[in-house]
Amino acid sequence: MNHLPRKDHHESGKRPGGTFILAAALWVLLPLLATVSLSGEPKNVAKRYRNEPIRPIPAIVDVDRRKAALGRRLFHDPRLSHDNTVSCARCHPLKRGGTDGLPRSVGIKGTLGDINTPTVLNSSLNIAQFWDGRAATLEEQIDGPVHNPKEMGSNWKEIVSKLSRDKEYHRLFEELYDTGINAANIKDAIATFERTLLTPDSRFDRFLHGDEQAITDDEKKGYLLFKSYGCASCHQGMAVGGNMYEKMGIVQGYFAERGNITRADYGRFNVTGLKEHRFEFKVPGLRNVELTAPYFHDGAVPTLEEAVSKMAYYQLGREIPPRDRDLIVKFLKTLTGRLPETSP
Template sequence: MLFRVLICIILSLMQNVCAKEPITPIPLTMDLNPDKVALGQLLFEDKRLSHDNTIACVSCHDLAKGGTDQLSHSIGINDTEGDINAPTVFNSGFNFRQFWNGRAATLEEQVHGPIHHPKEMGSHWIEVINKLKKDQAYLKKFKALYPQGIQIQNIKEAIALYERSLFTPNARFDQYLRGNHKAISSDEKKGYTLFKQYGCIACHQGMNIGGNLYQVFGVLNNYFEQRGNITQADLGRFTVTGKEYDRYRFKVPSLRNVEITAPYFHDGSAKTLKEAVDIMAFHQLGRTIPEHEKQLIVIFLKTLTGTYQGVLLK
């Protein structure tokens, strides 16, 4: 017992000593089966995954638009407007759960959601598999990689693997974390300091700068009362657990590439980073941030934009 206490104390001190910055850089490389990733990409871009062959995953997660559709709410089949803002697919593999309300534990599990959602792809596994099986090229590719051929499990795995390959290392801020002190300007460093001082870091931390815990939207000042017009999507995790505690509780989103993934929040209500910082400061931290400091935080956030396949995202 005593030993355990002693070990606890020492371990905690060590942790303190070793992990100095609360944010850690994204690994530069990842070991994924390239054939499966290629297959995943085909599926990700294939409109046959939707009921009327109009929508692919890539429709709302466009790599040229920061892995999102840059809309407040996404547009699904039959031009239906969805209920929620599409989160970026970039770095989604590093999130601890998927969806704004965290209802899927893994990317594999996540694939199921949009395919079946009536306002998104409005399809069904049986329909999807039937369509894919008519394509000789798919039959061949699946057979080569999966002995059982085209199956739900394998489609999920291939897409998830492709999504895992969509990570964005080497942001200027990551270069700074790796020891290149010239990678960011002194103003940007100031912004980072303010980011920590104001307490943004309390939730936006770790490798993905978020994406590893749930938090209520409106910790200190109620957001939804002020915005009004509360929808099902606003309830957050409540819709998953049914617990009052989880009302308005969301997965804290990653801030990586945040510069290019506007509009912000699950409802896409903030159009600019400045607006988003304002809302966060008031509702989550109960504070107002002076104009020039806000400016510094925003320019810090812009250093988080990473590269995909060696090219800086735009």
């Protein structure tokens, strides 16, 4: 996986801001330390880009394609929810960048969720799943929405019972799994499919491979600004993020200014119970970011321009000039890659 093992900030007694400042100075080392578990990684990335903080996404991932096809079918099947109305694809529509475009998703019986739904695209590149990182794997993540009464509101006994009555599912599971239809095999198939949801071949990836014409001069300037402002200290690697945790509001108090703090706002604290993890979240990946509005864990920001400005203010303590902001946004739009097929 293209992420660095990360100790929480306070294990070393350092304040989050101190960690951030050190990271800003060392971002150029990150790609040299990263490892890759995906196949298809180019062997000869252009030498002039080998020390860049962002790495290209490989075109191929090595999975069992038959299990992935079964997982695709399950991903789009609303029978995984209690009332047969909500599938994984409802909150993660692939044709919309892997997220539904709502501040908070709507589950069974029209129930509103607690937090913004992150994209499922490139989720296999994340250090962990969910904003607070409470699931270590894609398989473990699936338990969350299945059991959440505000999402699918179901359980595995109910789901296995429903799917076992489907002759086609029965045949497919018997062919692919010795133990047939059960919770572990359902999760394995869905997670296998989700590992195929990479979005390679963005214009920026082609630029990293040496195609100078893949992005414009303005987009190149935006990339330089992205690095010089310090954005790359948290947003790097294949996913351009997703591989570390950081406090929301390092320099300026995001929650103090926003107000109306909810349990979901406490982030990693809800997982670890450690006071120093309050308001910490997994840094979101920026691949396909132009498609995944609204932004932040609370879905409070509707545009990419506003997101860049707020990040500069709350995380860096800087008022970013409109010209610089617009150039950074132009760069961010080069991160949109080849989207996966959207049909079930």
